Amino acid sequence: MTVKLTFMGAARGVTGSRYLINSNGTMLLVDCGLFQEREFLYRNWEKFRCIPSELHAVLLTHAHLDHCGMLPRLVAQGFHGKVYCTPATAELAKIVLMDSAKIMAEDAAFKKKRHLKENRKARFPEEPLYTTADVEKTFKLFAPVEYREPIQIADGIEATFHDAGHVLGSAMIRLRFKFNGEKRSIVFSGDIGRWNKPILEDPDVFKYTDYVVIESTYGDRQHEGTDEVSEKLAKIVNDAFSLGGNIIVPSFALQRAQEILYYLNILLMNKDIPPLDVYIDSPMAEKVTEVYKHFAELYDVDMKVLMRINRSPFDFPGLKKVETVEQSKDLNGQSGTYMIIAGAGMANGGRVKHHLANNISRPESTVMFVGYQAAGTLGRVILDGAQNVRIFGKLYQVKAKITQIHGLSAHADRDELMKWIGMIKVNPKHVYITHGEKESAESFSRYLHEQTGYQTSVPDYEETVNLD
Numbered sequence: 001m002t003v004k005l006t007f008m009g010a011a012r013g014v015t016g017s018r019y020l021i022n023s024n025g026t027m028l029l030v031d032c033g034l035f036q037e038r039e040f041l042y043r044n045w046e047k048f049r050c051i052p053s054e055l056h057a058v059l060l061t062h063a064h065l066d067h068c069g070m071l072p073r074l075v076a077q078g079f080h081g082k083v084y085c086t087p088a089t090a091e092l093a094k095i096v097l098m099d100s101a102k103i104m105a106e107d108a109a110f111k112k113k114r115h116l117k118e119n120r121k122a123r124f125p126e127e128p129l130y131t132t133a134d135v136e137k138t139f140k141l142f143a144p145v146e147y148r149e150p151i152q153i154a155d156g157i158e159a160t161f162h163d164a165g166h167v168l169g170s171a172m173i174r175l176r177f178k179f180n181g182e183k184r185s186i187v188f189s190g191d192i193g194r195w196n197k198p199i200l201e202d203p204d205v206f207k208y209t210d211y212v213v214i215e216s217t218y219g220d221r222q223h224e225g226t227d228e229v230s231e232k233l234a235k236i237v238n239d240a241f242s243l244g245g246n247i248i249v250p251s252f253a254l255q256r257a258q259e260i261l262y263y264l265n266i267l268l269m270n271k272d273i274p275p276l277d278v279y280i281d282s283p284m285a286e287k288v289t290e291v292y293k294h295f296a297e298l299y300d301v302d303m304k305v306l307m308r309i310n311r312s313p314f315d316f317p318g319l320k321k322v323e324t325v326e327q328s329k330d331l332n333g334q335s336g337t338y339m340i341i342a343g344a345g346m347a348n349g350g351r352v353k354h355h356l357a358n359n360i361s362r363p364e365s366t367v368m369f370v371g372y373q374a375a376g377t378l379g380r381v382i383l384d385g386a387q388n389v390r391i392f393g394k395l396y397q398v399k400a401k402i403t404q405i406h407g408l409s410a411h412a413d414r415d416e417l418m419k420w421i422g423m424i425k426v427n428p429k430h431v432y433i434t435h436g437e438k439e440s441a442e443s444f445s446r447y448l449h450e451q452t453g454y455q456t457s458v459p460d461y462e463e464t465v466n467l468d
């Protein structure tokens with residue numbers, strides 16, 4: 001039997017997760033992610049390294065764009081097999097991909113106009129990578145699978161999805177190959193979540209596997225303790241009440257926004273903060289929260305207890321939806337202390353920009369960052385202590401209180417990665433380190449080898465290995 005694995009993305013980089021399996025001629029893809037790092041964007045425009053119509057199936061770990069964001073393009077170019085994923089991932093991917101197609105269409109139209117005006121030639125085609133019609137075609141291919149129930153993908157190939165504890169529905173995937181009495185297995189970690197994270201179950205672990213493909217986003221770092229999140233949040237809210245101003249929270253729509261609600265709900269229940277109006281001003285976060293409500297069977301035990309005693313973090317008194325742009329604008333006329341959670345998570349777009357424009361020069365207002373802010377984004381500029389920031393072309397003095405909560409990461413840190421892989425009882429034949437910047441991946445590869453003696457390596461982009 002021959003099983004070949006090709007790293008078509010997330011190799012010495014964080015985005016574009018895409019792994020091609022060729023097992024005796026049957027071709028499978030694990031994930032089909034979008035490249036989002038600036039230096040790798042050109043890869044989204046390259047031809048797929050496999051013929052989409054010849055692919056037998058795609059197995060999807062979760063609904064983040066860097067894992068599923070190129071699926072509609074694969075479909076537009078002829079893929080017509082099944083896309084296996086958990087039911088929650090299917091629902092979330094529909095929201096995320098539709099949003100992505102709309103943003104791509106807007107961006108392409110905007111760029112076309114600007115390049116024409118500036119008489120400039122574009123680096124990439126001024127068209128979206130795919131359309132909403134391609135996304136709709138993709139929806140039809142989703143084949144939902146439950147956690148821990150093995151399914152036959154093709155002759156001699158079985159897949160099992162396990163809970164990754166990263167975002168709702170996220171999965172680790174184990175593939176088992178069986179031909180003429182020979183057996184092999186490989187585990188794709190997907191994005192590994194964290195132990196004791198709100199709402200979600202802890203990551204599943206594996207006792208035996210021949211090969212592992214493991215992420216390494218934080219392979220060279222340790223996170224701050226999660227216990228401090230609650231304390232910090234309470235202090236920020238209480239201070240905001242003393243100041244008498246608003247709290248603006250730029251947040252990602254998937255998982256982060258729901259986690260903030262979880263922590264707020266507990267603080268409100270324990271009366272650690274005064275009753276607080278919380279506005280979710282993000283249509284996408286609203287839709288995602290609906291999916292979270294729908295899949296209550298995936299919650300961890302603490303969350304299930306909250307539901308049983310009617311204390312859902314998605315329904316607490318004071319939690320309010322903002323549906324229209326008009327309602328969103330009206331928020332800024334209100335007095336008193338309230339919280340607005342809005343996208344984009346790095347404040348580089350979305351409704352949060354309006355709220356920042358309205359609040360950043362008010363000394364009584366607070367801006368609370370709850371996630372990573374990439375270099376060059378408005379969020380990063382504010383966080384780095386800029387005195388003035390430009391929003392919608394206008395210069396604003398930064399007078400609001402700028403705060404940040406660490407410890408909300410959705411990815412395991414180095415010790416947590418070690419804990420996860422340490423559960424494997426028999427040494428795997430090889431561990432491939434992916435989904436991390438070069439330094440992080442290499443550091444984790446060395447560390448893992450030193451600590452366990454496992455054979456490890458950081459594969460190159462488009463490298464192919466034999467799983468013997």
Ligand SMILES: [Zn+2]
Nearest residue numbers: 062064166191
């Ligand atoms: Zn992810």
